[in-house]
Amino acid sequence: MSESSARIYRNYIGGAWLASLARRHAPNINPANAEDYIGDVPLSIDDEAIAAAEVAAHALRSWRRTPAPARGALVLRAAQLLAERAEPIARAIVREQGKTLAEARAEVQHAIAYAEFCGAAAAMPEGATVPLSSAGRFGYTRRRPLGVVALLTPDWSPLALPLERLAQALITGNTVVVKPALATPETAEWLVRCFADAGAPSGVVNLVHGASDETGATLIDHPAVRAVWIGGLHADIAGARRQADMRDIRFMGEHRDVNPVIVLEDADLDLALSGVIAGAFGNAGQTHTATKRVVLVHPVADAFLEALVARVCAMRLGNGLNEQVSLGPCTDEAQIQQALDLIEQARAEGAEVLCGGVRARDGELAHGFFLRPTIVDRVRPDMRIAQEAAPGPVLAVTRVESFAEALTLVHQPQQLVAASLYTRDGARMLRFADDIRARSIHINTPTTGNEPHLPVHHNTLLDFFTETSAVYIEYGAERGRLQDEGI
Template structure:
């Protein structure tokens, strides 16, 4: 496919309502993972001084922004949503070119970003406190909520529209100003989104974006003395560094990290629906979701039947360029991620798991220029193998048989992670046990592990998060502080 992006436009940082080049004078190319010779665009390789300018801008704008009424801030979010909606096709195509996910998924994600903005625009008219009875009959006591101040948003490459928006929208509506550090791999998409937001006429400094390496800009945000809160989505290794840096200086932090999400297939499950959910949850988006299905725990009574149906369905999937009609599975987002997935496939074979399906790079000449990998399934997986314990972030499923529902839930909980989990069963007893005993922040019954609704709290247990919650009205807990007021005339 001939690309209109060949050569690549240069995208700038957004600071104090202006588009600015980085002080380093350096840029880095963003490549199309489906066709690595295509440069989607060039983004700024920024320095600590660029970050300082963005933080100073956000800090200067914060007092004026917080003094606006919630409804006035909401009007800006409505305008942001409308601007993004007008450019939904452009943003989605950019996402597909830069990150690789099929265009229908990219459009769905962008539409979700629009919906998130509208949801939080409405938050500007909802209550932010309670009246509390005082022991003094002549006094009034109540709570209100105040913004943290300047919030740093560090977002990943796998959902380059939805995740930054579900962080910055609540941050803004509750009166904070924002410095966004998008993943370097999807910074062109982020710039397109910020262009939409700039059209809404936000006051200068309310929203800023600085692109660059995680070690300079991401860690710089976490350590910056004038950043009052950090919200991060990404790997456990990086997240812990961000959290430690914020903790060291007393800043509030929110971490959403890894998952090793199980789906349990009970003996009474509708196997056709369970297979569809396993493939959608584990293989769609090339497995590059923190909520992706990774461990498939199957009651032995239906193990062989499930396995047979799974392989038949996988054979019908189309791997290809996300811009091509009919593509179901796009490439890994970048070369390093492909190498990681391949290393885990090799580990699975080295540790004695049986490669049941896939496991290699497609042999089609049309895909030779991209970071493609076949959907992969391992049989005969032991619970202590690396592919059963470590996050892969690729389209790799580990099938594990068990003899009872009790053993299934115990095995599902045998993980350092606790983000999402699902079960397929018709048994009320199994459902209740799963809801009560599953150690995960999101449990889904007769539905795939992946899938987060914007109005519901989202977050994990154990090593999957810092135990706060994103999205829905729960977001107010992180992005504000409670102030108790005692008033006596």
């Protein structure tokens, strides 16, 4: 598609698809072929973000009073529309984000499954009835929506992650403004259109395109916005957190992390190989749960790496719409350059690049953001590549002498997004689960592939999007009157 024939994406505000008033636009291009110009993303003006927040605030008055089962029914109808439109949505994800068609289809199915779970969960009991310390009184707790929620979505999971947050925000009675990543506007429009076509009342779900430090910042500063969720780069998240803290509103950020995998000498090596490859090279290593480090206990290191390099070198790069392709591109030029910088710095500091480490420019790959899958061996803990998640198919390898050394090596003062251990030893499994600080702990499974309906994920979102009130009721005087009347 030529630049002149590319589509211009629209905002969705107050129940209407509106052409933006923006004078500036960002290009939406296919990362597998930069000559495939998909569309223009408006860098919306402040007034458009403000309008979206204001109509969301107005819609909140009735939406928060809508019975929870009815709110859940909306999410269930959106899930049905996602299922009916699954294939074109998956192909849109491939074209603008770069993952393979199999990965995109899996993301759509994940989104559908969570929407179905969340829609049904809206009708589940909530709160607790608590006996109080005196007769004739009882108390109960109830959840209340926070208000308007701003969702600033990442490019690595342009459908599933926003769907999870959007569905949870809606069933708890909040209204939402979605600000999608500049790289994935079309997927965002598919998502919002499913909710609009499912019957979302005007203003309940809104979409405004723009940059995080402009449109996103305007949303965070709006007095009606009471919660912000953002997925993306550390710098964007840090800036958004500072803004949210200044207003004392709820904030949650999700970023890529150096998610480690430990492989012990007693591990099932075939299982570990498959898990590391899935975690490190699925979605070209760009998800926030992707494996970025593997720690190998010495007796197994050489054999494991020999097999790993052989399998990684056999991966086929290309456009994800080709179902024979096993590895797609990085999402944009900035990400591939950041990955190459980390690799070169590690090499200069004494690490050994076993495979990859270069940009792929041959044949049909010449115009895309393709990085050959990379394994960097003999990485020390003080190297930058061990501390910073490379945004691409890059895996750092460190060798240790024992399980205890491996645990010490991957221990972080801050909670990791995910961590995994491969072993047959039950005691080590339990020790790992006890000691590792990670939101998702995996044993003999990849760091990727979280199930969002597990309570740790579902309840975290439920708590984030609501505030809990205690209600006290005194009925003792009335009970005494009824007793006097013989009732």
